[in-house]
Amino acid sequence: MKAAKSGTKDGLEKTKIAVMRKVTFLHRKEAPGDSEEEDTGFLEVTVSDMKHPPPELGPMPAGLSPQQVVRRHILGSIVQSERSYVDSLKRILQDYRNPLMEMEPKVLSARKCQVVFFRLKEILQCHSMFQIALASRVAEWDSAEKIGDLFVASFSKSMVLDVYSDYVNNFTTAMSLIKKACLTKPAFLDFLKKRQMASADRVTLYGLMVKPIQRFPQFILLLQDMLKNTPKGHADRLSLQLALTELEMLAEKLNEQKRVADQVAEIQQLCKSISDRSSLNKLLSSGQRQLLLCETLTETVYGDRGQLIKSKERKVFLLNDMLVCANINFKYVPALLGQLEISSLGLRLHGGTSLNSRFPQNLNMTVAQDWCLALQRMMKVKEEEIHSANKCRLRLLLPGKPDKSGRPISVMVVFITPSPLSKISWVNRLHLAKIGLREENQPGWLCPDEDKKSKAPFWCPILSCHMSAFSSKALDLQLGAAVHNPVQSSLLGFSAISTSLPQGYLWVSKTSPKTG
Template sequence: MKAAKSGTKDGLEKTKIAVMRKVTFLHRKEVPGDSEEEDTGFLEVTVSDMKHPPPELGPMPEGLSPQQVVRRHILGSIVQSERSYVDSLKRILQDYRNPLMEMEPKVLSARKCQVVFFRLKEILQCHSMFQIALASRVAEWDSAEKIGDLFVASFSKSMVLDVYSDYVNNFTTAMSLIKKACLTKPAFLDFLKKRQMASADRVTLYGLMVKPIQRFPQFILLLQDMLKNTPKGHADRLSLQLALTELETLAEKLNEQKRLADQVAEIQQLSKSISDRSSLNKLLSSGQQQLLLCETLTETVYGDRGQLIKSKERKVFLLNDMLVCANINFKYVGQLEISSLVPLGPKYVLKWSTALPQVQVVEVGQESGAYDKDNIVIHNAGAKKHAPSGQASHNKVYLGPPRLFQELQDLQKDLAVVEQITLLISTLHGTYQNLNMTVAQDWCLALQRMMKVKEEEIHSANKCRLRLLLPGKPDKSGRPISVMVVFITPNPLSKISWVNRLHLAKIGLREENQPGWLCPDEDKKSKAPFWCPILSCHMPAFSSKALDLQPGHAACPLLEAQP
């Protein structure tokens, strides 16, 4: 409060009183578009540009140190970027939302308008109040040089996180609604095109609406620069550090919410590419599937000699009980005009899906225990030609680039031959030029160095190489077929994340890790158990009420007391 008081003028007196009474200007609304009327759950404060002009940095006084000059320039960047941001928010409301709400006949219903522009008025309200306080701080800059406490006071409030969270969570839905309206309503598409052409910078509606998502990372970069140029012992240094902590925490929470919202949208996009009658479509539409990880990976196919046959990007989805791979299609026939206004995103075509317990990660050195060599035939996914079933190559799985492993094996064989030659040279009675123990030992050392280099190449390649063993259809003799799929991850950390997530997801599917209540529903069908942590024992459950419990269908997990 002290920082807020010192950074505000008379225009914020109502704000101070409301905060002291623990009244927020914003009332959180969980679902956009519930009613046809405007949001009335917040106190709308009209900010007059005449009474509260935008902040403006005056002429630079003389006698400033180099650091003070730099800090003054950074303050100018903060002022300019905030003014541009507030103007963008006003443009969205004045040039798009208000005309669409007033238009007759309506090209977009009032309910859909509320969904598209959800929380923008509240975000504008927050930054209008911040701009008033910023103007006061800018006017006092040359005497006080303090800005950090203003950021702490303005953006540490829970209402800021609330409105930005609602906006971020709704962003994907809003963009989907805009895209659908562009495809089905030519009048709406024409409206967006005219508004874009009428603007001086030709920024699209999407370009304006993505700015709230980018705002806090911009603030963080500017404050980091300000902190670098603030000497130790300066009155603003501690406040800047606190402000950076607050903004980084807020940005991290918003990024995580954006990531979760994007994953839900990915699942919805995937379900659209699957037939409505498909069992996978029913699972995805049931809402019971949890998306643990999804990423664009590069699938590679190798020939028998280790040569790269082809590679193609795939979208891989790790669900809580299933692994799904889809082709990515970026072709938009007849939609080029729309894609210039709003990102359409990729379309997916299902390639394969496999139950998670049947997926095996095959790492270097673990191939011997990954599968039964005698009863399982291994095929490389995507390879058109395979060796006959009687050949031993079926039982050979190259981990990492097959070419590198073949070269390593050749070097090992050559080293064994050279070692035998060395033994034979040691039995010679005469002395011959270039045929002595020194030369033979040099050959051995050279081959060992080459083997070490080859092992390092294989190790480096496997850092980003994810090899999965998937079940296939049995052959004519009834022997099970396993398919080896090879993906290249963007970086080594991505591969580690995939391996760990796959392992943990498979552990989570074990029966002992899914304890909970299992009781029959009205239609005598079992309900899914409630999720609860792994506990040490089960005890019979009893109830005084007449609950129809079937034997073995009720268990109460309790933590066993330890002596």
């Protein structure tokens, strides 16, 4: 606001509107490399080490309790790790980004530099401000002993989620670009090697850039240790619990947004790879289809006697309401999940042999017994092979074309998964996807966004069934319960069904006692 007052009248009005709409200066949804000038929507604040020195914990006073000593050591770990983290962010910008942007001739274009180092300046800004507040809190630690409220104030803002989400979602693209540049541009590879050798710890660029992804899990571990050593009734205990809740929710949202971004990229890649793009794009764009699972499976065809006739690798995509089976050259065959059935998973032996109980009189009984034992061993080996194969065999019943009389015909398709765990994952996700298509699992609530648009929540519970829990004849009310999967799951990434006792939602609905 102060900067706008010193500028033009138009700038002041725009700033007032932004403040009224609660739009932060860091809240900018521009993709990396969209413009030549980077960070045009970012209000940069210069933090001087002379004016704001890094936090430093003084000598330990005498007379502290054992818990106070432990809390002080944990605070020292927080201070040390945060200082190391901020130094790593500065190294990325000063030792890598800035020289690459200024280098002539350029080994990496300005646009690619923006993609590689996307949002790092904003992340450094967030933690520079946090470090200033942390220094003030450390200076008064021995009198106040409070740190939880500082984490709540610093990392509960939406701009922190925005910049970290953009960085995490862009990380795979940035690493792929660096890898490709190392293979195609020897000068870039030589630059990275020289920078690594010049550093004291010899940490690679990847080792530095992965630290923002690891930062919040580190914070959570440190605060968990601090909470364990904070007695009940302490002034910092409630603040620490709130801080842990905020950080865990932030980490969960980052993971969820990363999964959403990966799934969108997978579907986009699927659209580009399939030859008939127009029809598939129409197929995938209708509704809110999301990718749940994608894996290369082996389709097998068996004869009447159970013998393997042929096998072929397929790329199988499980969407929330559709199963797409594609060749390696991406010719696809879709199947709606509502008509899909998972048959009994097992292999049935067709035919068989029986031994005549009467042996020729001139046959040695000892030799016959050896033959029988050998045959039994062979049958046991075959049974074990069949049992092992069934652990990776997935049989799906797909709807086929109706016959001449109009009766529906089902087609059996058998896939071999890479491992037994993969088969379990496919079975569970297929079942949960079908449950998610039921009417009671279609989310009827939306969360309004800042731009007055509506978006679906991050996850919704999966209601598997509902049952009558209590009925009162005196009141015209019935108490019901809905059983759901206790694992937080959504249409974007189903979890395996828990075998423990499910939790339940309770509600009161007006129904007639006779119908209860």
